[in-house]
Amino acid sequence: MKKFYIAKSRRLRSTPYTSRIENQGLTAYTIYNHMLLPASFGNIEKEYFHLKEHVQVWDVAAERQVQITGKDAEKLVQLMTCRNLSKAKVGRCYYIPTIDEEGGMLNDPVALKLSDNKWWLSLADSDIGLYAKGIASGLSLQVEVSEPDVNILAVQGPKSFKLMEKVFGKKINELKFFGFDYYNFKGNKFLIARSGWSKQGGYEIYVENREAGQNLYDELFLAGKEFQVKPGCPNQIERIESALLSSGNDFDSCDNPYECGFDKYIDVDSNINYLGKNALIQIAKKGINRKLMGVKIDLDKIEMTEEKPLQNGKSVVGHLRSAVYSPHLKKVVGIAMINKEYWDKKTPFELEINGKKSKGSICDLPIV
Amino acid sequence: MKKFYIAKSRRLRSTPYTSRIENQGLTAYTIYNHMLLPASFGNIEKEYFHLKEHVQVWDVAAERQVQITGKDAEKLVQLMTCRNLSKAKVGRCYYIPTIDEEGGMLNDPVALKLSDNKWWLSLADSDIGLYAKGIASGLSLQVEVSEPDVNILAVQGPKSFKLMEKVFGKKINELKFFGFDYYNFKGNKFLIARSGWSKQGGYEIYVENREAGQNLYDELFLAGKEFQVKPGCPNQIERIESALLSSGNDFDSCDNPYECGFDKYIDVDSNINYLGKNALIQIAKKGINRKLMGVKIDLDKIEMTEEKPLQNGKSVVGHLRSAVYSPHLKKVVGIAMINKEYWDKKTPFELEINGKKSKGSICDLPIV
Numbered sequence: 038m039k040k041f042y043i044a045k046s047r048r049l050r051s052t053p054y055t056s057r058i059e060n061q062g063l064t065a066y067t068i069y070n071h072m073l074l075p076a077s078f079g080n081i082e083k084e085y086f087h088l089k090e091h092v093q094v095w096d097v098a099a100e101r102q103v104q105i106t107g108k109d110a111e112k113l114v115q116l117m118t119c120r121n122l123s124k125a126k127v128g129r130c131y132y133i134p135t136i137d138e139e140g141g142m143l144n145d146p147v148a149l150k151l152s153d154n155k156w157w158l159s160l161a162d163s164d165i166g167l168y169a170k171g172i173a174s175g176l177s178l179q180v181e182v183s184e185p186d187v188n189i190l191a192v193q194g195p196k197s198f199k200l201m202e203k204v205f206g207k208k209i210n211e212l213k214f215f216g217f218d219y220y221n222f223k224g225n226k227f228l229i230a231r232s233g234w235s236k237q238g239g240y241e242i243y244v245e246n247r248e249a250g251q252n253l254y255d256e257l258f259l260a261g262k263e264f265q266v267k268p269g270c271p272n273q274i275e276r277i278e279s280a281l282l283s284s285g286n287d288f289d290s291c292d293n294p295y296e297c298g299f300d301k302y303i304d305v306d307s308n309i310n311y312l313g314k315n316a317l318i319q320i321a322k323k324g325i326n327r328k329l330m331g332v333k334i335d336l337d338k339i340e341m342t343e344e345k346p347l348q349n350g351k352s353v354v355g356h357l358r359s360a361v362y363s364p365h366l367k368k369v370v371g372i373a374m375i376n377k378e379y380w381d382k383k384t385p386f387e388l389e390i391n392g393k394k395s396k397g398s399i400c401d402l403p404i405v
Numbered sequence: 406m407k408k409f410y411i412a413k414s415r416r417l418r419s420t421p422y423t424s425r426i427e428n429q430g431l432t433a434y435t436i437y438n439h440m441l442l443p444a445s446f447g448n449i450e451k452e453y454f455h456l457k458e459h460v461q462v463w464d465v466a467a468e469r470q471v472q473i474t475g476k477d478a479e480k481l482v483q484l485m486t487c488r489n490l491s492k493a494k495v496g497r498c499y500y501i502p503t504i505d506e507e508g509g510m511l512n513d514p515v516a517l518k519l520s521d522n523k524w525w526l527s528l529a530d531s532d533i534g535l536y537a538k539g540i541a542s543g544l545s546l547q548v549e550v551s552e553p554d555v556n557i558l559a560v561q562g563p564k565s566f567k568l569m570e571k572v573f574g575k576k577i578n579e580l581k582f583f584g585f586d587y588y589n590f591k592g593n594k595f596l597i598a599r600s601g602w603s604k605q606g607g608y609e610i611y612v613e614n615r616e617a618g619q620n621l622y623d624e625l626f627l628a629g630k631e632f633q634v635k636p637g638c639p640n641q642i643e644r645i646e647s648a649l650l651s652s653g654n655d656f657d658s659c660d661n662p663y664e665c666g667f668d669k670y671i672d673v674d675s676n677i678n679y680l681g682k683n684a685l686i687q688i689a690k691k692g693i694n695r696k697l698m699g700v701k702i703d704l705d706k707i708e709m710t711e712e713k714p715l716q717n718g719k720s721v722v723g724h725l726r727s728a729v730y731s732p733h734l735k736k737v738v739g740i741a742m743i744n745k746e747y748w749d750k751k752t753p754f755e756l757e758i759n760g761k762k763s764k765g766s767i768c769d770l771p772i773v
Contacts, residue, residue, distance in 0.1 A: 039427055041410065041411055041427075041431060041432065041433060041434050042408045042409065042410060042411065042432060042433040042434075043409055043410065043433065043436075044434065044435045044444030044445060045708060045709075045710050046435065046651075046654055046709060046710070046727070047653070047654045047709050047710060047711055047712060047727065048435075048530060048651065048652075048653030048654045049435065049436065050711070051710045051711050055710070059407055059409075063409060064409065064410060065409060065410040065412040066409050066410075066411060067411065067412045067416075067417065068411075068436035071530065071531075071653060076412030077410075077412060137538050137542075138538070138541075138542050143535065162416060162439065163439075163532055163535065164531050164536075165535065167511065167531065167532055167533065167535045167536035168532075168535035168536065168538060169539065170505050170506070170536060170539065171537065171538065171539020171540040171541075171542075171543060172539040172543045173506075173539075174505075174506050174539075174540060174680045175539060175540045175542065175543015175544040176544075283414075283416065284416075285415070285416030285439060286415045286416045340413060341415050342413050342415060342417075342423070343415055344415060358415055359414070359415065
């Protein structure tokens with residue numbers, strides 16, 4: 038697999054932590070919300086094992102926030118998601134599949150209710166702020182839509198709890214999963230959520246002051262020495278095994294939330310109002326013919342740059358969307374859109390890459 | 406300047422030409438509309454001189470199209486831009502600054518009027534399709550908004566005219582600047598516009614059939630041998646000298662179209678209806694305090710990853726947004742947002758990078 042450099046420019050925005058991670062051995066970036074998102078510090082397999090055992094600090098500033106404030110803020114947030122937010126509470130995070138009028142997936146942000154009139158949508162990679170602005174203008178809603186300069190640091194891994202307690206004090210232990218609250222470090226207040234894009238436990242620190250965030254970054258590495266802290270980033274192996282879906286990789290606007298397995302976040306029964314509700318009601322009536330599932334493939338490496346068909350003879354079993362070699366399972370693991378007749382997981386498939394066929398099997402998500 | 410790899414994934418979409426350009430010596434990518442956009446074949450200075458003398462074929466599939474069809478198509482396109490499109494003709498391209506309700510720049514696409522009920526917006530790097538969907542849903546417009554699989558090939562440079570005549574026949578010479586029409590190659594019809602992101606002349610071929618596009622790509626290199634054709638990409642040096650603005654680099658939603666010098670594309674006087682019109686009327690009344698201008702700096706290299714202040718003593722003259730070394734002018738040239746009191750170009754400035762100060766001067770755009 039040939040490697041290519043990234044050509045930097047102002048358009049691919051740096052973060053407050055960019056110079057730090059580059060000095061700490063960063064080797065590869067991806068681009069996410071027009072921003073640099075670290076992708077590797079040289080060996081994602083080592084990073085995978087480290088993440089599952091110790092603690093990592095991640096520059097995930099590229100998880101940009103759409104801030105929606107004003108009298109109609111909650112109305113606008115609800116219009117963009119099929120999840121019922123009518124009982125949403127201040128201080129809680131909500132995973133909200135965001136759809137268009139046809140029910141197609143546009144993003145899957147984590148929404149934070151900051152107050153009755155103020156929300157943040159912590160985005161996957163698409164300009165949901167423009168969708169929000171369009172709807173708000175079209176309906177003349179009383180809202181302001183903006184992108185505040187919030188630059189998230191994630192602290193992930195089993196030792197994240199001890200590290201965060203050391204830095205922010207015992208009070209942080211009271212935070213429940215998907216809850217958020219404010220905590221102090223050296224006179225600065227940080228919004229911290231118990232969340233993050235791994236299943237190894239941890240926190241996301243919503244940094245609103247760049248300099249305070251840089252000082253905190255440095256402190257996390259100082260205080261984290263005893264916990265073997267390392268810089269890291271969302272890990273392809275861990276996230277695929279854990280079934281943390283990636284917008285744009287595992288689904289796009291041609292897929293609906295039922296096909297993505299988001300059933301528990303879909304409300305078609307109550308009287309809430311959102312764009313795409315009629316489409317989802319129709320889809321719910323008809324049922325779906327494909328859904329995202331796990332796969333295991335007899336390969337020791339793979340590069341995914343586009344969807345690949347999975348076949349059984351001449352029949353298409355489904356389409357592979359994300360895949361990576363798992364050093365834990367000693368196979369390639371992946372996330373694929375599987376056609377209904379193969380949901381029983383009994384049918385093997387073949388994947389052809391550069392004329393070579395490899396055997397694979399379908400499994401549930403997460404992949405164990 | 407350290408270099409970093411790009412971590413590929415399905416989310417950073419490949420184009421139909423990706424394997425070809427990678428085999429032709431591509432070294433660096435940027436990401437544009439969630440897609441791979443070639444950024445260099447190893448030496449942008451050599452590419453600059455070649456572009457100004459010969460002909461290049463560019464994979465600019467990342468210039469994605471937002472397709473808007475239906476009874477209200479023109480109404481929706483007009484709502485998104487301050488340019489008066491009431492006299493727009495089928496077969497013509499229109500550069501349309503796209504703004505939000507506050508008058509902030511969201512994109513600067515080229516709009517193609519395909520028929521009375523069908524438009525394409527050939528995008529710079531932001532999800533204007535989501536803005537269009539939001540407005541359409543909010544106003545219940547009779548439109549369909551989609552992203553067709555159109556993958557543009559640009560043929561740029563002074564010899565592009567001869568190469569295109571050789572491949573498509575003499576009829577192509579009748580095409581006027583910013584006009585488009587359909588032309589045949591080996592039984593396939595291609596929409597071709599006389600346009601492109603250089604000032605060296607040329608065409609953009611809107612490829613709607615992947616395989617036909619790949620065959621055309623190969624033919625352009627075969628037929629182009631006598632014109633010294635090479636693979637290329639939008640060239641930072643050429644585009645900055647020529648003042649082809651880059652959305653996200655030179656401006657963003659904190660800038661209004663007057664500040665970008667788009668006065669001739671702004672209509673605040675007639676009765677057309679667009680979002681942000683009231684904001685622009687207010688801005689027009691008050692006048693602006695800063696605008697984009699050219700700069701020349703006594704440096705032999707520069708890397709831009711964020712806006713940099715330009716100072717005269719303690720006074721801020723403006724902010725540098727794009728810059729590159731020009732082998733033609735033997736200086737760094739750039740595009741900067743300059744404060745009003747310095748528009749007379751008489752005041753020199755200093756730019757500080759890593760503690761070293763360099764002298765510079767303000768000039769008009771394009772930079773000669």
